[in-house]
Amino acid sequence: MNIGQAAQASGVSAKMIRYYESIGLIPKTVRTEAGYRVYSDHDVHTLRFIRRSRDLGFSVEQIADLVSLWQDRERASKDVKAIALEHVTVLERKIRELQEMASTLTHLATNCHGDARPHCPILEELASDEAGQGDFKPDAKFGLLGKVSAR
Template sequence: MNIGQAAAASGVSAKMIRYYESIGLIPKTVRTEAGYRVYSGSDVATLGFIRRARDLGFSVERIAELVALWRDRDRASTDVKRIALEHVESLERKARELQEMAATLSHLAEHCHGDGRPECPIIEGLQTGHEAELLDIRSTLHFGSVGLRSARRTTAQKMVRN
């Protein structure tokens, strides 16, 4: 099948298929005399595997490892599990960071009057350099949610005073 058909069958765009081939994530394909790429069912299966791994947020480097393990029938499942659990840890860390940022911005937004006045704790904090304090809130995770609430409250109080 041609690249368009492979893209439709795998759910991976033709542009990404060419990219994956250029970086060696998938092997270079056979080409017709006219220079068109020809993909096999096995190629489409690999592309589908890659798409599902990307949907789960794996990096290209990790996907390369997973593809190699997928192709290796003598692999140890412990290797696959290690990669998956490392990725879970990374996703959970990112989720915590996003939750912290959202909580901080929500807290600051609660203290912004949102009226015609120019005073705004959010803008003032960013303008005066208190954004570093906002980012430091992440480090309070080690102290639990009480520490996080306290850090947000302290930062917001400092920003309102300025």
């Protein structure tokens, strides 16, 4: 099976398959004489596992751990559970941060007439000198907005 077919069968784009190979998430495949990558059903199964993990928001690093646990028949289920729960913690923090933003904005928008006049509580809040959200400090890098999931 070529990379395109493996992509279709797994739901992981050919681009990403090559990327995952380049970073070592999946092993280098066999190649045809012409240099084409060749995939087995087993490889597709692994790719699907990876896609599922991405859909649940796991990072590539976590996925690497999950894949290796998956392939380890001696694994302890607590190791898997720990990764999952750790991720849940992160997800919940992000959810709370987003909810705080949304509720603040919803509140401000509710108090904004939304007409042709210039008076606007939203701008007033953004421009106010007070602390506003107080100590609200999302985790720096890749904290709240932006990429939440793949695909």
